[in-house]
Amino acid sequence: MILLYVLVVACLIAFAVSESPGQPRIINGKDAELGQFPYQAMLKIATPRGNALCGGSLLSDEWVLTAGHCVENASSFEVTLGAVDFKDQGNDERVVMNSTEYTRHEQYQAGSATNDIALIRLPQKVQLSDRIQPVKLPSGHDDYNRRQAIVSGWGKENDWGGAADKLQYTQLTVIRNTECKLFYGMSTIKPTTLCCKGDTQQSTCNGDSGGPLVLKDDKTLIGVVSFGHVIGCQKMLPVAFGRVTEFADWIREKTGIPAQEGDS
Numbered sequence: 487m488i489l490l491y492v493l494v495v496a497c498l499i500a501f502a503v504s505e506s507p508g509q510p511r512i513i514n515g516k517d518a519e520l521g522q523f524p525y526q527a528m529l530k531i532a533t534p535r536g537n538a539l540c541g542g543s544l545l546s547d548e549w550v551l552t553a554g555h556c557v558e559n560a561s562s563f564e565v566t567l568g569a570v571d572f573k574d575q576g577n578d579e580r581v582v583m584n585s586t587e588y589t590r591h592e593q594y595q596a597g598s599a600t601n602d603i604a605l606i607r608l609p610q611k612v613q614l615s616d617r618i619q620p621v622k623l624p625s626g627h628d629d630y631n632r633r634q635a636i637v638s639g640w641g642k643e644n645d646w647g648g649a650a651d652k653l654q655y656t657q658l659t660v661i662r663n664t665e666c667k668l669f670y671g672m673s674t675i676k677p678t679t680l681c682c683k684g685d686t687q688q689s690t691c692n693g694d695s696g697g698p699l700v701l702k703d704d705k706t707l708i709g710v711v712s713f714g715h716v717i718g719c720q721k722m723l724p725v726a727f728g729r730v731t732e733f734a735d736w737i738r739e740k741t742g743i744p745a746q747e748g749d750s
Contacts, residue, residue: 541697
């Protein structure tokens with residue numbers, strides 16, 4: 487399809503978190519249990535246009551990974567860890583911190599969502615627990631073609647809803663970039679992009695941006711939610727992620743997180 491149909495960075499970022507959360511969630515998602523995704527972060531972002539919602543992945547006791555477009559014009563981030571409920575119901579052990587320090591990839595390009603990745607530094611080290619744990623970073627350059635992966639977030643279930651009451655997750659299948667280019671064009675899908683499709687209508691949507699895509703079998707982080715198709719989230723079209731293997735060295739350089747033996 488021609489590039490005119492492409493960019494949807496706005497389609498997966500943030501909508502105002504002042505909207506009342508209702509039934510909407512990740513397309514065809516399931517409710518997550520406490521501790522099921524201990525690396526999941528919720529980001530409420532203060533911008534000149536109001537508050538916005540994104541996801542993130544805890545990388546260590548002081549760093550969270552998210553999408554580059556999630557930090558656009560941001561003045562501060564309310565980072566919530568260890569939660570599944572969108573609002574605090576008093577039944578989890580969530581940790582909430584406010585941060586103003588972030589680093590976006592130096593070659594980030596908003597128009598094409600190139601290098602759509604950023605890091606947020608927590609103001610203090612978070613205490614790790616069964617419900618708050620760093621995600622595993624990958625190494626090497628596996629294309630993960632046809633591998634099963636899990637994406638999670640508090641984004642919308644449909645193109646008209648609000649944030650989810652509970653953290654949602656769904657399973658997607660990694661596809662080759664050559665297939666993804668048929669939908670988004672040659673100039674948009676780059677080696678730093680990873681694409682996935684659901685078997686039916688499974689997908690990400692607004693508010694899921696920056697969130698984690700992990701391998702189903704060993705929970706290695708392979709993608710950061712970036713963009714979908716401009717025609718909507720429910721059209722059974724591929725979703726694009728930042729390919730974490732292409733950014734692992736950059737992440738480790740900026741954070742000081744060492745490579746772990748056995749990373750895959």
